[in-house]
Amino acid sequence: MHRAPALEAAAAIAAGLAIKPDSPKILAQRGRLNLDLLRLEQALADFDAALALSPRLEVALQGKAQVNILKGNTAGAIAAVKTLLEEHPRSDIGIALLASCYASQGDIATALEHLDAGLAIAPDYADLIGRKIFLLDYLPDADFAVQQAARKHWWEAIGAKLPQRVLSPRKLDPDKRILIGYVASEFRNHSAAFALLPVLRHHDHARFEIVCYSCSPVRDEMTAAFRSSADVWVDAWQMSDDELADRIQADKIDILIDVSGHTTGNRLHVFARKPAPIQVSGFGHATGTGLQTMDHVLADPIFIPQSARHLLAEKVYDLPCLITIDPILDVPASEPPMLRNGHVTFGVFNRIYKISDEAIRVWSNVMREVTGSKIVIKHTLLDDPMLRDSLIARFVAQGVAEENVI
Structure with missing residues (x-):
């Protein structure tokens, strides 16, 4: 939940339910809050309660479909989406959710057809464009040109319309540590975390100050490991895009690194505002963002072919190897099964x-x-x-x- 502090929202909803305990709209809003906080069982109970009172309430049907997708109940998600689209056939959110249901089944082509149908209705709907970008990476027929064209569309429809920050000139001080900020929803048990954590662990803190802007409410043992590797930890998941951009600018970050790319929980709207003088994308979805405000994308000589690099909005900066993980040392060797x-x-x-x-x-x-x-x-x-x-x-x-x- 980025847009409002969770405690304030919960208090407002509780006050509303105290006055109108059978309000389907307020119950659905509580469901939305629980969904944002990844309290899936509570969210599903709230949406079901709202639908019992108002069976075709749009926000409750949307929420129920989203919860079922996250819980892996595709049949339940499809049922909610079909009811939603029967009542609201031009619902861009409903179409996006239907696309997610097909993607969950591995039918990427059909999912993309639904996303294109949704974009015909709402061409500047950021979530639809973002989902298309993500799914195109898994369509065998989509080459780098097709993938980067979708990213360019995101920039033209969304990013270019956001106001960029005016940064004060910086005095170069060779004795000052360089401030590196990582913006991620993956500081948790996530595949990208296994590649990123060794990087943070091996930063030279005598030369670099590491600031982690955590954009997920999830906390686990991986979160603790990331937190111990940072000089400064900022819980940013409740911050709006402007609030996070303000904080990054106030922190005087020198190099800002996007970990999420166009995946769930990303903060590319912040990077479009250019709150830091050098902005880089890498690790979690390192296939380019399409943002004109993103200076570099991290890769290696294999990850992004030389023949495709001219298509990216960013300059490609090669590491010796982009994906590195800590060796697994606590599993004994065994004979082949x-x-x-x-x-x-x-x-x-x-x-x-x-x-x-x-x-x-x-x-x-x-x-x-x-x-x-x-x-x-x-x-x-x-x-x-x-x-x-x-x-x-x-x-x-x-x-x-x-x-x-x-």
């Missing part, structure tokens, strides 16, 4: 929408060549029977026996 199982087991631990039909075709070809082999696919969304059955069916269509997909 195939020796005791009598068959080879392949494994995929990734999001479903990253599993393309082309990938399944290749994996299935390999499995047919390796007699008796099985494949284990692990992701939280596969707790949803609808998604699990759909994924298995894609393997079966390629000639893999159902019992060999675990």
